[in-house]
Amino acid sequence: MPKQPKPRQPAARRNPNGEGSIYQRSSDGRWVGQAYVLTTDGTRKRKFVYGATWDEAHTKLIDLKSRSQRGIPVPDRAWKLADYLPYWLAAYVTDLKPTTARGYESAVRLHLIPALGTKRLDGLQVQHVKAFMDEFRRKCLCCTAGLDASHRPDRRCCSVGRCCQRYPSARQIQYVHSVLRNALQHAMREELVSRNVAKLVRVPSPRYRVGKGLSVDQVRKLLAAAEGHRLYALYVVAATLGLRRGELLGLRWSDLDLDNGTAAIGQTVQRAGGKLHLQDTKTEDSESVLPLPDWTWLVLLDHQERQRRERERLADVWQEHGLVFPSEVGTPIEPRNLNRHFTALRQAAGCPDVRLHDLRHTVVSLLMELGVPPHVVQAIARHADVKITLKIYSHANLDAMRQALGKLDGRLS
Numbered sequence: 001m002p003k004q005p006k007p008r009q010p011a012a013r014r015n016p017n018g019e020g021s022i023y024q025r026s027s028d029g030r031w032v033g034q035a036y037v038l039t040t041d042g043t044r045k046r047k048f049v050y051g052a053t054w055d056e057a058h059t060k061l062i063d064l065k066s067r068s069q070r071g072i073p074v075p076d077r078a079w080k081l082a083d084y085l086p087y088w089l090a091a092y093v094t095d096l097k098p099t100t101a102r103g104y105e106s107a108v109r110l111h112l113i114p115a116l117g118t119k120r121l122d123g124l125q126v127q128h129v130k131a132f133m134d135e136f137r138r139k140c141l142c143c144t145a146g147l148d149a150s151h152r153p154d155r156r157c158c159s160v161g162r163c164c165q166r167y168p169s170a171r172q173i174q175y176v177h178s179v180l181r182n183a184l185q186h187a188m189r190e191e192l193v194s195r196n197v198a199k200l201v202r203v204p205s206p207r208y209r210v211g212k213g214l215s216v217d218q219v220r221k222l223l224a225a226a227e228g229h230r231l232y233a234l235y236v237v238a239a240t241l242g243l244r245r246g247e248l249l250g251l252r253w254s255d256l257d258l259d260n261g262t263a264a265i266g267q268t269v270q271r272a273g274g275k276l277h278l279q280d281t282k283t284e285d286s287e288s289v290l291p292l293p294d295w296t297w298l299v300l301l302d303h304q305e306r307q308r309r310e311r312e313r314l315a316d317v318w319q320e321h322g323l324v325f326p327s328e329v330g331t332p333i334e335p336r337n338l339n340r341h342f343t344a345l346r347q348a349a350g351c352p353d354v355r356l357h358d359l360r361h362t363v364v365s366l367l368m369e370l371g372v373p374p375h376v377v378q379a380i381a382r383h384a385d386v387k388i389t390l391k392i393y394s395h396a397n398l399d400a401m402r403q404a405l406g407k408l409d410g411r412l413s
Helices: 054-069 081-091 098-116 126-137 170-189 216-226 232-241 245-250 294-313 335-348 358-369 374-381 386-393 398-412
Strands: 021-024 031-038 044-051 262-265 267-272 275-280 288-291
Touching: 021 054, 031 054, 044 054, 081 098, 081 170, 098 126, 098 170, 098 267, 098 275, 126 170, 216 232, 216 335, 216 358, 232 245, 232 294, 232 358, 245 267, 245 335, 267 335, 358 374, 374 386
Parallel strands: none
Antiparallel strands: 021 031, 031 044, 262 288, 267 275
């Protein structure tokens, strides 16, 4: 009987290109999935996923391939936050204002890298961010920032076992969280991560202090105490236009049109990184033209003549910067020096508890009390939103509330 041929065995099936494969690693028994996928440098490279079981590795591999098929590239390198955050600062934050860049750098150096630096950028999870924020709330800033080491021995606390318990405020917690959120948002734009996990973590919103301005009598006392001083005009401008401290110090003669009685606010003085910076105002809304009240206009005319005589008298040392309120040699005034002068001024005026910024609150609050429409007050204060004008800076005094409730009482009684 002729020998029957053996049935032909079907050829072993090969995974199509791009399907990848899964195998168990002999060294530690972990399962490894691998596939060629699109990466952020525009090429296709072999990438790996790992799992304790075949099912876990398979699930991760399917997710990896699915993202690649949808056109979402995989990072071409495994960033750790300790590497990515300095890269982000160098690439993006240096274009910001010096004070903003300085704040971002401090948050990264003092808080984010020490706590999250060892985490992989693409492996950062919501629970990691939440645990970091919870821990940050309980940290003494004096210890974290190393401030105690710079204090005199009799003022040290943390280094000698007497923690001052200077915990971060709600505003500081929100700020550090926003720095991390912004960094991860840039990582998303570079397609290094698929989602911003910091956005999924809620932090407490700070309760802003309602701006309570000074009384008219207090303002008059302050201005009377400043009369005759070379900075008298600065305080008049602050009390009538509500400029911020940096805007007062950055005001230039070229910003003033004394013929038409207007002031264009476009520059501010800030200290960052150990030196003074002349920079643009806070926001585009801060840049606007304000009319000068008659009294302010006359005071500025007198101040201009006084500065001309001062410049002639100190011609050998004067450094012209075109500022309306410079130092005694023409350079920008150090903001802290202005604070020191105002401290002495308020003591002389018998108003020890007021701040220079309260003059700004006073302008806004008085305008609101005089019945000026909120959108006009917003334009004068140069706020980005009228809600800021109504919520933070204006306040109702007891007399106004008593008068309002009296009208209600008259209707009901």
